[in-house]
Amino acid sequence: MDAIATNIEPSQGWSFQPSIEMLPSEFRVWQHLLESRVGIVIDIARRPFFQTHLTSRMRALGINDYADYYRYVTQGVTGAREWADLLNHLTTQFTQFFRHIPSFETLEAYLSQRIQLDSEAALSLWSVGCSSGEEAYSLAITASEVCRKADLPEHYGVFATDISSHALSNARLGIYASEKVQHLDSSLLDRYFSNHAEGTFSIASALKARLCCARLNVLELGRTPISGMDVIFCQNLLIYFRRWLRKDILNQLVNKLNPGGLLVIGVGEVNGWSHPDLIPVADERVLAFTRRVA
Ligand SMILES: C[S@@+](CC[C@H](N)C(=O)[O-])C[C@H]1O[C@@H](n2cnc3c(N)ncnc32)[C@H](O)[C@@H]1O
Known part of the structure; x- marks a missing residue:
């Protein structure tokens, strides 16, 4: 011994x-x-x-x-x-930057079209069940890139909500291990991250300022004052819920979406759900909808 x-x-x-x-x-x-x-x-x-x-x-x-x-x-x-x-x-908090690439391609195409129609419009994006922030920052990076490529000023904000206060603290902190960012394009790393202590990367402060983090239980959506969203991402959250509840939550998210807004769900997370106000995005790689303009 x-x-x-x-x-x-x-x-x-x-x-x-x-x-x-x-x-x-x-x-x-x-x-x-x-x-x-x-x-x-x-x-x-x-x-x-x-x-x-x-x-x-x-x-x-x-x-x-x-x-x-x-x-x-x-x-x-x-x-x-x-x-x-x-x-x-x-709760399961696994997440990644740009976790489902086709969903972000859909977002990029949608935002490009939106800013072409109205370059002054202020756009609100929402990551529902954002975990430690990777999805929310991926939304922000996509929006910034679209504006940069179009040579237009950035008019957007990202809501990042989750039930876990610990996950939200990490989202606010915006510091990630190098393994979490190593798959990102080096130009994105240069523009939106800076080197932090001991092989970690910190989100650039201008990008972090675009995020508003708040604790929110999706079972309480009906009582939440959030509305008028242009983009809602709800991925890898509904899978933990019963089927009827998934549909109930989605119906409430539709109410939070602006006419013309985009709702993106995880592929396979809900089957047989449709909504009279929604038009499916014609891309079989994604599960996404736009809200009809009345
Ligand atoms: C697996 S992560 C998904 C993160 C990110 N959306 C993604 O796709 O990578 C699921 C997140 O949902 C959150 N969550 C679980 N139940 C919730 C609830 N009732 N309301 C809000 N967030 C919830 C968890 O805390 C966790 O951060």
């Missing part, structure tokens, strides 16, 4: 403690809480992950029982804080 290990007495320092067994009935209670509050449906296969994460939080708080922890999370201000923190861990 090495010196460090023999210095640790299990009773004084750490000792391996298995996570607290979560019964299927207890798992269902947590499944229901997550689905009713944020819409996310968690598969039973994720029970071990739940068990491990909840156990570590319960131990930190000195709670030994899932029912007690449930009460803790669902009551008062401390509960709301704990819930927000839990969401940061329980």
Whole structure:
């Protein structure tokens, strides 16, 4: 045994403690809480992950029982804080710059046409479920590039919303590991990023100033004052929801879209949905629609 290990007495320092067994009935209670509050449906296969994460939080708080922890999370201000923190861990936040290239090509074509029609119009773009900001900054870069190529001033802003406060902090910070940007064209890197500490890249301040980040639960869209959007991107979020809820959310997003606006969804994220105000974009690589002008 090495010196460090023999210095640790299990009773004084750490000792391996298995996570607290979560019964299927207890798992269902947590499944229901997550689905009713944020819409996310968690598969039973994720029970071990739940068990491990909840156990570590319960131990930190000195709670030994899932029912007690449930009460803790669902009551008062401390509960709301704990819930927000839990969401940061329980939601999937994987994202990438220009994650689905054809969707961004559709956006570029749409914006080019819009500014040709009216170069003075102020355009509002929205990344719904923006995670750590890569999608929102990709919208901003696309808009800036369209204006630059047309030699026109930039009149646009990007809303970036998510339920995770942790993801939003990262979006506001705008600092990314080099692996996250290495696939980007070097001219985009030069124009919209600068070298930051230890192999990380920082979003250029002019681009960052275009972003407005806010915490928003898409289940509360009906009560959100956001409206008059010209572009809405909602990708890799609806897949976690039940089918009827996906359609419900999309119907509400249509209400937030300006006539002539563009809605872009992740391919395959919703089937058999149509809306009387929408015209599908004729490109089978994307799932996108424009709103009819009355
Ligand atoms: C997999 S990421 C997708 C990020 C980005 N849209 C993309 O396509 O790369 C899903 C994001 O949705 C967020 N999310 C999950 N449930 C949400 C809800 N009810 N309201 C708003 N955002 C939610 C998560 O926090 C996460 O950041």
